[in-house]
Amino acid sequence: MTRATDIEAVEAVNTAFYEAMERGDFEEISDLWLDDRRSTITCVHPGWPVLTGRGEVLRSYALIMANTEYIQFFLTDVQVSLAGDTALVTCTENILSGGPAEDGAELGPLVGQLVVATNVFRRTTGGWRIWSHHGSPVLTETGDEEGDDTAA
Amino acid sequence: MTRATDIEAVEAVNTAFYEAMERGDFEEISDLWLDDRRSTITCVHPGWPVLTGRGEVLRSYALIMANTEYIQFFLTDVQVSLAGDTALVTCTENILSGGPAEDGAELGPLVGQLVVATNVFRRTTGGWRIWSHHGSPVLTETGDEEGDDTAA
Numbered sequence: 001m002t003r004a005t006d007i008e009a010v011e012a013v014n015t016a017f018y019e020a021m022e023r024g025d026f027e028e029i030s031d032l033w034l035d036d037r038r039s040t041i042t043c044v045h046p047g048w049p050v051l052t053g054r055g056e057v058l059r060s061y062a063l064i065m066a067n068t069e070y071i072q073f074f075l076t077d078v079q080v081s082l083a084g085d086t087a088l089v090t091c092t093e094n095i096l097s098g099g100p101a102e103d104g105a106e107l108g109p110l111v112g113q114l115v116v117a118t119n120v121f122r123r124t125t126g127g128w129r130i131w132s133h134h135g136s137p138v139l140t141e142t143g144d145e146e147g148d149d150t151a152a
Numbered sequence: 153m154t155r156a157t158d159i160e161a162v163e164a165v166n167t168a169f170y171e172a173m174e175r176g177d178f179e180e181i182s183d184l185w186l187d188d189r190r191s192t193i194t195c196v197h198p199g200w201p202v203l204t205g206r207g208e209v210l211r212s213y214a215l216i217m218a219n220t221e222y223i224q225f226f227l228t229d230v231q232v233s234l235a236g237d238t239a240l241v242t243c244t245e246n247i248l249s250g251g252p253a254e255d256g257a258e259l260g261p262l263v264g265q266l267v268v269a270t271n272v273f274r275r276t277t278g279g280w281r282i283w284s285h286h287g288s289p290v291l292t293e294t295g296d297e298e299g300d301d302t303a304a
Contacts, residue, residue, distance in 0.1 A: 039235040042242045042270060047291035050242045050268050052231060079204060081283070083191040083274050086238040088284050090194045090202045116202050118194060118286040120272055122235050131233070132240050134270040136288030139199035 007080045010087040010121055013128045014080075017119070018073040018093070024065045030058055034122055034129040044134040046115050069108060071097040085123040086131075092116050093135065114138040159232045162239040162273055165280045166232075169271070170225040170245070176217045182210055186274055186281040196286040198267050221259055223249040237275040238283075244268050245287065266290045 013032065020028035033054065034041050043057040044050050045064070051057050074094040081088040093115040099108035120132040165184065172180035185206065186193050195209040196202050197216070203209045226246040233240040245267040251260035272284040 036235070039240075040231070040233040042231070042233065042240060044242075044268055044270060044286075044288060047289065048268075049244070049290050050229065050231075050270075052242065077202065079192070079194070079202075081192040081194065083188070083283065084237055086235065086272075086274075088191075088194060088272060090196075090204065090284075092201070116196055116200075118196060118202075118270060118272075118284055120238075120240060120270075120284075122238075131235065132242075132270055132272075134196075134286040134288065136196060136286065137199065138201050 003082065006082055006087070006123075010080050010082070010089060010128050011078060013121060013130075014078065014089045014091070014119055015075070017130060017133075018075060021061075022072055024068070026058075026062060026065060029061050030054075032130050033057060034124070034131045036122070036124070036129075039122065039131060041130070042132045042134075044136070046113070046135045046137045067099060069098050069100045070110070071095065087121040087123075087128060089119040089121065090117065091119070092138075114140065155234065158234055158239070158275075162232050162234070162241060162280050163230060165273060165282075166230065166241045166243070166271055167227070169282060169285075170227060173213075174224055176220070178210075178214060178217060181213050184282050185209060186276070186283045188274070188276070188281075191274065191283060193282065194284045194286075196288070198265070198287045198289045219251060221250050221252045222262070223247065239273040239275075239280060241271040241273065242269065243271070244290075266292065 017032050040053055041057055042050055042052050051060050076092045078091040095113040095115060096110055098110045101108055115135045116138055117135040121128040122131045169184050192205055193209055194202055194204050203212050228244045230243040247265040247267060248262055250262045253259055267287045268290055269287040273280040274283045
C-alpha cells in the first residue's frame, strides 16, 4: 500500500461515516467503529462528556438518530495525517439538521451548526475503523482573535 | 515494554503536558509536541477551529500563554487506550484560570471551565509525543440528557 492509497482509503471511510449518519444507518455506524477489546473506542459529541466503549458510544448514536429526523453534513477542510497503522482526520462539519416533527408539521425546524472534528482511525484486516471521534462547536469570533484566551 | 509500562509512560507525558501549561513553559510544550514531517500535528482548543502543523499550533500556545496569568488543571477521568505505537488519552480538564491584571489589580478574575480532551500520542525514540489535542467545553444539562439531540 502506498501512502496515497492509504490516505484515499481513510478519506473514504471518513466519508462513509458521515453518510451513514445522514441515512440513519445504525448498523453501518456500528460496523465502522473499531471492535477490538484491546483498544477501547472513545467519542465526544459537541458539548457532551467523553463516552467510552462500544456500549456507551453506540447507544449515543441510537439516541441521536431517534432525535434527528434529518441531518446533512457538508465536510470541508478534510485533512489526513498518517503514522503507521493509525490515521488522524480533521474536518469541519457544516451541519444542517432537523428534529422530529411537532404539531403535525412535516419536519422540525432546521438548524445550522459549525462543528470541527478529530477522527482517529486504525488499520484492521477489514479496513480502516474509527477508534475515536471528537466533535466540538466552533464559537466564531467577530474579528479580533487575540481577545480569546480560552486555554488548552 | 509491557502494556502497563506503556500506559504509565503515556500518562506521565499527558500530565507533563498540562503541568507545562500551568508553568507557562513554552519550550517544554514545544518539545512535547511531535516533530515529524510525515505526521502533521493538529490541535483544537475549546471553541476554536482546527490548527494544523507546528507553526500554527505552537503560535496558539504562545498566544494563550500571553493572555493567561494563572491556569491550573485538575485532571479527572484519565483513560488510556493503546494500539501499537499510538496512544489515545481522554480526560476531563477541570480548569481554573485568570487573565492578566487590569486597573492595577494583582490578577484578573478567576474563571472555572469544564473541558473534555482527546489527546493522541505517538511513540518516538525520544518517548511519547503529542500528535493531536482536541479540547471542547462540556455544556452541562440539567437532568434530562435525552433532550440533547446534538449530532456527530
